[in-house]
Amino acid sequence: MAQGPYKFDENVFVETNYQSTEYDGVILILYPDEKNIPLPRNIGSFITEITKLDKHVHKACTLWNCDYVSGRRLILAPTGTITPYHDVRVVKEAAKKGVARALDAGVKKPLLIVPACVDYPDGQLVSMLGAFEALYQPLHLVERGIAANFYRIGFHAEEKNTDAFKKVISNAIALERSRIIARDIAGGDPERMSPKNIAEYVKKTFASDRNVVITVHDNEKYIAKEFPLLAAVSRAASCIDRHKPRVVQIVYTPSDEARVNETLMLVGKGVTYDTGGADIKISGRMAGMSRDKSGAAAVAGFLKACSILKPPHLKVIGYLCLCRNSIGEDSYVADELLVSKSGKTVRVTNTDAEGRFAMADALFKLSEIANNHIHPHIYTIATLTGHARASYGNYVAAMDNHAAKVTNHASKLQFSGARVAEGIEVSVVRPEDLAVNVGKCKGDDLLQVDMDAKARHHQLAAGFLIKVGGLEDRNVKYTHLDIAGAAGSPPDEPTAVPILSLCHLHKVIV
Structure with a gap:
């Protein structure tokens, strides 16, 4: 799959069949039993038996051989315990870890099942963004021509290829394209991302x-x-x-x-x-x-x-x-008095501010x-x-x-x-947060920072x-x-x- 921008028609898809041959592994976000989130048809009983066999499936991502899903590989990505203090980040982290686990297993065409949860109105969008985070390739790898280790990703639409679900995916793609730009700039090294x-x-x-x-x-x-x-x-x-x-x-x-x-x-x-x-x-x-x-x-x-x-x-x-x-011979230094565009004079007190x-x-x-x-x-x-x-x-x-x-x-x-x-x-x-910035020397309007402030x-x-x-x-x-x-x-x-x-x-x- 090419590094962003993601192309909806080329490598991001809506999928209604989790046995499709277009994928080689299926990831399911697994909620705690008490949330009563319905399990997907056909594999619900399989998952129920697994949870009886090993309670650890609710604590860490696990991979199972399953004849009822694409590639016969089923990755269960649990949210873990959800208390009243948790929020939708549990869904994002589950999707991110699930996709990462799939890639580690050699899956190159993952299909993510994103069940809806009434507690999290934007949970499907967030889970998709979590999946995209796991697929992100840093700019220096992209520019060196190091290929991504996946080819396509699908999102399961609960047997319904609805316009609403397509809209969620379109939003997710747009937001991820935007976040890729931010990550590229923020994560680029000081020379690759110099001001120029x-x-x-x-x-x-x-x-x-x-x-x-x-x-x-x-x-x-x-x-x-x-x-x-x-x-x-x-x-x-x-x-x-x-x-x-x-x-x-x-x-x-x-x-x-x-x-x-x-x-x-x-x-x-x-x-x-x-x-x-x-x-x-x-x-x-x-x-x-x-x-x-x-x-x-x-x-x-x-x-x-x-x-x-x-x-x-x-x-x-x-x-x-x-x-x-x-740092250099022309560094600005503490004690300098500068005039801002607002016309206020500002005394430098710490060049690290x-x-x-x-x-x-x-x-x-x-x-x-x-x-x-x-x-x-x-x-x-x-x-x-x-x-x-x-x-x-x-x-x-x-x-x-x-x-x-x-x-x-x-x-x-x-x-x-x-x-x-x-x-x-x-x-x-x-x-006091405004007052503490008032200059102390005669003629100074502002301090860059009050170095005597303790809090x-x-x-x-x-x-x-x-x-x-x-x-x-x-x-x-x-x-x-x-x-x-x-x-x-x-x-x-x-x-x-x-x-x-x-x-x-x-x-x-x-």
């Missing part, structure tokens, strides 16, 4: 999309003038052409702008490698910092989902803020024009703080400003995340962005998403969060 190369990759990716316009800003003087804080971060890297900063603007506009009732504006942190700069990372903490571009990757992926699924009610403006935080600088000026630009658009909502998406990971583990920290909080926006996003297997925790920005680091980072972005008093809805714990760290593949949650909440998928 990301810009080229994005242009190539969207080349055939007529509803998307891409603008790449690469002129050093322009970036220094319009994105001065990003330019400061990139100073030590700018002596090398491929490491010079880029600001990529992607705009999705539906065919009939009169139908637009919401405008999304997204800013993604795209630090292609973070050494920590002059405040260099120590104790081996630098490994994995190529994932510091996951926010920009997610923005690109979300725009791709829009370009494929074409939501008629949305206009989307995305900024990928691409730079490299390098570069992410907020990378996004600050793009955020301000969007806040300035937001009210010229219909029902605007601004997001920043970034692997911004280790504190978010320490606070919430592998979940996204979502923080609203005052205008977004009125509508409980972060809570709505959390609900959407729960529907599509992306965990989101709501975190509250409080007055609330991910919230105060949001407070900095609100202040530097001019969003403290302006009546524009803004939500900051810190994905530091959720984006995926090596050796795990990038997760591409929060693409699915955004697509669900903003009705990109219906």
Whole structure:
């Protein structure tokens, strides 16, 4: 099977017969008995006897010789115990592990049975996405010509080839194509996905999309003038052409702008490698910092989902803020006083807090024009703080400003995340999170970060962005998403969060 984009007519299929000779193995997501999920006809009694023989089938993926399925190979992929505290992620993990187990067994044409469960309205979509995750091939393997170890995948439609089931598969394919782009960018090594190369990759990716316009800003003087804080971060890297900063603007506009009732504006942190700069990372903490571009990757992926699924009610403006935080004789250093695009002076206190600088000026630009658009909502998406990971583990920290909080926006996003297997925790920005960013020296408007602060680091980072972005008093809805714990760290593949949650909440998928 070729690496994405997935082609519905070539290698992803609806299947109504789990004895079809087109497949060489069948995977069944196995729910606990107490869920009373009906087993497939013809193999139900076979599975019932297996569960009596070995209770372990509800704990780990197992493979059985079964004459009643394609290839005579039946993989049971259990969800495990499901308590009231579990959510649809149990389905995603079961599908992902089931497909991985099938591939390990030599299956090259798997068929996944995706039973519906009333507890999880989007469970079939999520299970398909879990299967696709197992099939993902990293970009470096694809570009080396190393073939994928499978040829096709089918999804069983419970003997009914319905339009509704086809729609679920089409949505899954579109979302996975989008997540592949995000994973490619986020997971690419620092040289393959340098700022210059990301810009080229994005242009190539969207080349055939007529509803998307891409603008790449690469002129050093322009970036220094319009994105001065990003330019400061990139100073030590700018002596090398491929490491010079880029600001990529992607705009999705539906065919009939009169139908637009919401405008999304997204800013993604795209630090292609973070050494920590002059405040260099120590104790081996630098490994994995190529994932510091996951926010920009997610923005690109979300725009791709829009370009494929074409939501008629949305206009989307995305900024990928691409730079490299390098070490060198021209490094920006603590104690420097910089002037942001908003006109506020910012005192550098820690060059390893570069992410907020990378996004600050793009955020301000969007806040300035937001009210010229219909029902605007601004997001920043970034692997911004280790504190978010320490606070919430592998979940996204979502923080609203005052205008977004009125509508409980972060809570709505959390609900959407729960529907599509992306965990989101709501975190509250409080007055002290803004106040702590006020400059201490005479004439300083803001501190990059208060190095004396002992707590609330991910919230105060949001407070900095609100202040530097001019969003403290302006009546524009803004939500900051810190994905530091959720984006995926090596050796795990990038997760591409929060693409699915955004697509669900903003009705990109219906």
